[in-house]
Amino acid sequence: MAMYSYETHDRQLVRERVSQFRDQVQRRLDGALSEDEFRPLRLRNGLYLELLGYMLRAEIPYGLLSSRQMRMLAHIARTYDRGYAHFTTRQNIQYNWPRLEDVPDILELLADVDMHAIQTSGSCVRNITTDHLAGIAPDEIEDPRPWCELVRQWSSLHPEFSFLPRKFKIAITGSPSDRAAVRVHDVGLRMVRAENGEVGFEVWVGGGLGRTPMIGQVIRSFLPKNDILSYLEAILRVYNLEGRRDHLFKSRIKILVQSLGLDRLRELVEAEWAATRDGALSGAEAEVARIRARFAAPPLEVLPASDPGFAEARLTDPAFARWVGTNVAPHRVPGHALVTLSLKPIGQPPGDLTADQMDGVAELADTFSLGRIRVSHHQNLVLPDVRQGDLPALWRRLEALGLATPNVGRATDIIACPGLDYCALAYARSIPIAQRISERLAVFDADRDLGELQINISGCVNACGHHHVGHIGILGVDKCGEEAYQITVGGSSADDCSIGEVIGPALTADEVVDAVEAVVVVYLGLRRHGERFLDTWRRMGPAPFKETIHAAD
């Protein structure tokens, strides 16, 4: 499986959408559309108006990119932006400085490489996200990507569901262990195998972060694969008709789940589904078979499980060994590995990549990974199909590009939203806080090995940095007109999904960096051998962590 290759009608649809949007932009430039009229139109095509100008978000469907597409992203960054772009927690890419009059041309260039910005914002079904290990993970029941593509196609320019009460995010995983955070999505689909061996989906509904963080609930414990689209249609129809539209903060489906109750919502959805499940949307499996064929790629060659050159380099070069320990994961096909390129160099803005680095990554993908690249929801890139024997050479070239920081899954692998440096919604800056925490904790991690520790930073309650599910979360708030930060501890978006707990008052930027360090010091004092930060927190409870925050206050 490489990636879905467009057919004629896929290209036709994207081109027609570009023409439609070009016309909408022209009407705005002519003054025929006011900003108020233009706003909902531009948002449905990924175009935001931020503090300093427009921001364009292009879709990377479930995080898959080819080297050819990466080169185009570099070209756009260089020609129409300031030479860099930002990868997001939803596996998309954002340009921060495009001019409105250039946006149609940028979309034309994206269309040249089978990309677009359809539904990357606005009150509609957003990019379908998945496990960044899809197709590689040893524990997988089935590759979820053809299912993601099926749902992507079905939900694209959907005539009924393009003007929902609010945005709608769907995540799909093909593995029992959840690396796609399905429990914090409007709908999460988790592939499961029934006792009789049949494969289907467990359907979660009403999860989400934002102002009202909620872990989803299971609305259906087993949905036959064939019925995936009719069931999604039933959920979306009930939501479109019954979801609140009178209050922006109460219009996500999680609020409907809360107000109706899960049982009542289930009744409505099941009644709707009973009327449609044998209709035009049935037969998803045949459609997925067609889509799967469009993913076709030559299988990887099975190699000896351990490459001697690789083993030798691990023994002789500690820096290489350290990088392998954090940034390289096993592949399902013997002799191969999956390599994560850290977009979190110490002290740098998380998730940013320059145009030159993009070209560099494209070249490395061609040389070492069959031209394939993935974006993870941790804002890193992945080369999914690397031969073990190539790892030392790849590592040296990544070092030269500044993309070999050995910190994947560690304290300095910080997820952060763009924050007040860019975003019109933010109360506080995120990036400088991420940079300072990264610098501070890099020293600790080198000395004491902090282990697995996820830090998430959001510049406001909309929670684009997913602070609620960070082991340590930082939320930007407004305190009497000043930027301030609140710390939460104990969140997780994995199988042990939990929402973090606030452990102290709002702090200044200086104080919050000290406080995070203090929390980490408490952990180091309490941890048992091999215990993760999150496990120490769960074992000890909040008291010792709260004490240190209050002592510092």
Place this chain on the structure above:
Amino acid sequence: MPLIKNGALADDPWTTVDDAEPLPPGPVILSLRRFQAERERLRGLGVPLGLRLGNAEPVAVLVPDLDAVRLVALEFPSLADGRAFSQARLLRERHGFRGELRATGAVLRDQVFFMKRCGFDSFVLPADRDPGEAIAALTEFSVAYQPAADSLHRPFRT
């Protein structure tokens, strides 16, 4: 206000009548409440009847009377409120309504393609809008990824 029907500008034979107004001669569009209150008399009049349905009124309540109804008018309160898209598909696809399905309110050229796909076949535009642009927008896309109330989607099976 300009009316587009079956893809062209058209005269409007229908009169929208308030609940307290006496019925004029000819085809009339009434509220659901008035229709339900005067059902027997109205059904006996022999004039073409149309109904306007609010976004919060479930379309299922119309089902027993759909045989007597020649037109249903659904409202779009604003560009952001898409409930009428679902109401339209239910009327067409679930309940088999074959009469005229009319879009009223904030009927914008940027949405008429979706409205048509959901089963609307007539569109009352706000007075200041150019009907030519809206007519052109009805065919803005030549392909579709999903089945709806029209026939644009063809399964792409190879």
